[in-house]
Amino acid sequence: MAPPKSKAPTQATNTRIFFFSILLALQYGAQPLISKRCISREVIVTSSVLACEAAKVIFAVYFMAKEGSLGRTFKEWTLVGALTASGLPAAIYALQNSLLQISYKNLDSLTFSMLNQTKIIFTALFTYFMLRQKQSIQQIGALFLLIAAAVLLSVGEGSNKGSTSGNADQILFYGIVPVLIASLLSGLASSLCQWASQVKKHSSYLMTVEMSIVGSLCLLASTFKSPDGEAMRQHGFFHAWTPLTWIPVIFNALGGILVGLVTSYAGGVRKGFVIVSALLVTALLQFIFEGKPPSLYCLVALPLVVGSISIYQKYPYQIKKKES
Template sequence: MTNTEVNQYLKYGTLALVTFQTTFNVLLLRYSRLEKSGDEGKKYFESTLVLMAEVVKFIVCISLLVFQNGWVLSKSAEIFYKEIIANIHETRKLSLPSALYTLQNTLLIVAISNLDAATFQVTYQLKILTTAFFSVLLLGKQLSGRQWVALFILMTGVICVQLPTGASKITDATSLQSHQSIIGLVAVLISCLSSGFAGVFYEKLLKHGNQKSIIIRNLQLGVFSLIFGSLGVLLSLQNIREFGFFFGYTPIIWTIVFVQAFGGLVIAATMKYADNILKGFATSISIILSSVCSYFILNDFKFNLMFIVGALMVICATYFYGVSPKKESLRSPDMEELIEAEKKVTDV
């Protein structure tokens, strides 16, 4: 099997993986918020889920560091101390994005608790808009005319999805549903802002910082993520003391923990082996799968004309934003060089 064939398998393998991970994570989260559990319908605490996902992610990154150093623990411990603890000046640069990522992960649970999986998936694509905005602002990137049009279509599509479906009798149920939709929408919007800024800030550090290893950067990020995750747990400490840290945890919740923890690795693999067109394609498939599963399995969503029109616009916008002439690149030359260097480091 040639290297080209291997790369093709890896490319489409990561496409399938990111599609599965994105869809599965959203559906499981939504199901976990709909499921009846615990005393008086109480569910697991969002803060413990966020922290546990960060713990697992940190363990995975440590394992990758050890693997990269030939399973020599002493050498790995020396690198960890030198690059993360002793080099605290560089490590503390990750405090801001880690705080934003922790906030984002918490708000996503709030959002999926108040929005059906399909509406959440479509609305969350606004992170493309916020990422583009901060890329222009912080990295000085230039977007093509096609990309600006795609962003406009994206905004229009999300607005269509969020529009009310028509006049209906105002009841306590519809009033509650409207209130929940507003909470979910606000949570998604803040998450998109957080995701866009944190992602671009993290890319800037990778490109211009002294540390070029993505594994080390993820460990530096993980240190602060554990700290901020623990602070979130402290905020709900009274309830945790009463019910227990793992209150409401079921096999479904543990599955969510591991799916979220490995989500970062999936994104890294996508960055390495797939291109933006394939990532847009994966997002489109994920939106469709989430909508279908939300309708047929979760039974918390009904298709309507505005949703279908808006979802199609978002899917088209996502695809066309990733398509650019060969002479253009959605990643800067510095980022391309960084990714190529990382390939040489991680290829075994």
């Protein structure tokens, strides 16, 4: 895959990246609290996921129509191009989610969360090999600072939860190995999305539509045998839904649009910075709305996240004369 030509980002692009990143951090950070308050336990999970994917498609088509690219985009659309740009990442994300479900059942939440942070490193590696997107020494240090912050936040989240007992082989082969493979797949899929948007100039909104449709088809196929499918056949698709249930569904759909935009404009590595920063947003919102003070781990992680973002932005990789 040929690397894209290096261009210095304009002030307008930097402003756009900052705006989308702030919105994504707020959405990702607020999502757990909104879902907890608005979705009852009786709601069938698959129905909310399918509704979210449908909402993503509607929003993406609306935004394409608003910017005037809808007609041109669908005129130039081809099945081969869609499968190349979005089909493979969608299939990878589906496999990744399955592996995470297996791992989560066989690991305590702390170990799972810490190992899951390795996807940031895998994203950086894949963007280097696929896009020749190099990192400066300072940026590599910033990545490790970010992972340290993510580990601290994971410790804070998992310290109050019990661990799962089990033999060593089960923990290794059904817990550690699946989550590491899932992290590797996450880095690969994120890099593929970045490659499609930056090299192949595939629209971020179009990728959202394509990946949502592919993901929904895979999910619908699974309902023929899954407990959620049986529940929907017995009780109906919107069982236990209320008007409030739509709030987190729509909020999550908009978050999916923002993920595509951040990946398209800023890349998968910076998306990792946004996601970890969002954990701090969750802690802040819990303090504001639930009176739950942030843990010591969260307070220690805060300067690490701020410092890592500052270093990563301040010391980009400088292209040498021979490379240019």
